[in-house]
Amino acid sequence: MHENSVKLLNKAVADELSAVHQYMYFHFHCDDQGLDLLALLFKQTAIQEMMHIELLAERILFLKGEVEIIASAPVQKLTKVKDMLALARQMEEDSAKAYNIWANECAANADSVSKKLFEQLVVDEERHFDQFDNEMDHLTEYGDNYLALQSIERSKRTAAGGPPQA
Numbered sequence: 001m002h003e004n005s006v007k008l009l010n011k012a013v014a015d016e017l018s019a020v021h022q023y024m025y026f027h028f029h030c031d032d033q034g035l036d037l038l039a040l041l042f043k044q045t046a047i048q049e050m051m052h053i054e055l056l057a058e059r060i061l062f063l064k065g066e067v068e069i070i071a072s073a074p075v076q077k078l079t080k081v082k083d084m085l086a087l088a089r090q091m092e093e094d095s096a097k098a099y100n101i102w103a104n105e106c107a108a109n110a111d112s113v114s115k116k117l118f119e120q121l122v123v124d125e126e127r128h129f130d131q132f133d134n135e136m137d138h139l140t141e142y143g144d145n146y147l148a149l150q151s152i153e154r155s156k157r158t159a160a161g162g163p164p165q166a
Contacts, residue, residue, distance in 0.1 A: 005114040006065030008102040012121070013056045014072035015098070019049045019091055025075045026084045034151035038081060038135065042088070045128055052121055059117055081147060085136045092129035096122050 023046035030039035057067045078084050103118035138146050 002063045002065075002109065002111050002114070004109050005106050005111045006060055006063050008105060008118075009056050009060045009063075009065070009114060010068045011072070012095075012099065012102070012118070013053055013060070013068060014070055015095055016049045016052045016056065017069065018071040018073045018075075019095070020046045020053070021071055021075050022073075022091065023049065023088065026078070026088065029079050030081070030084070033081075033147075035081065035147055037150050038084075038147075041131060041135065042084075045088075045131070048124060048128070052124065055117060055120075059114055063114075082136070082139055085132050085139065089129055089132040089136060092125045092132060096125040096129065099125065 023042045027039050027042040027046065030036075030042060060067045076087060078087060099118040099122045103115045103122070106112070106114040106118060
C-alpha cells in the first residue's frame with residue numbers, strides 16, 4: 001500500500017548513513033588537527049543523523065517494509081576544513097530539498113505520517129546547514145586565525161596537564 005513511501009524512506013536512510021560516515025570522517029580529521037569545536041560539531045551532527053536513521057527505520061518497519069542499510073555515497077577524503085564545511089553545507093541543503101519533495105510525494109499518496117517525518121527532518125537539516133554555513137562564514141571572515149585559535153586552546157589545556165578535549 002505504501003511502497004512508494006518505503007522507497008523514499010529507504011533513500012533517506014541511505015543519505016543519512018552517508019552523512020554519518022562523512023561527518024565521522026571529518027570529526028576524526030578535525031580532532032587530529034586539534035580543532036576541537038569543529039570536531040565536536042561534526043560528531044554531534046553525525047549522532048543526530050543516526051537518530052534520523054532510527055526514526056526512518058521505525059517508520060519503514062511500521063509500513064511493513066525492509067530497512068536497507070546501504071550508504072548512498074562513499075566517504076570523500078577531504079582534510080581541509082574549508083572543503084569539509086562546503087561539502088557538509090551542500091549535503092544538508094540537498095537533503096532538505098529532497099525531503100521537502102518527498103514529504104509532498106508521501107502526502108499525495110495519503111501517507112501523512114511519513115510526510116510529517118520528512119518535514120521534521122527538513123527542520124533538522126536546515127539547522128545543520130545553518131551551523132555549517134556559520135562556520136564557513138567564520139572561516140571566511142577570520143581565515144586561518146579562526147582555526148589556529150581552536151588548536152591553541154587544545155595546546156594550552158594539554159600543556160596544563162588537562163585532557164586534550166574539553
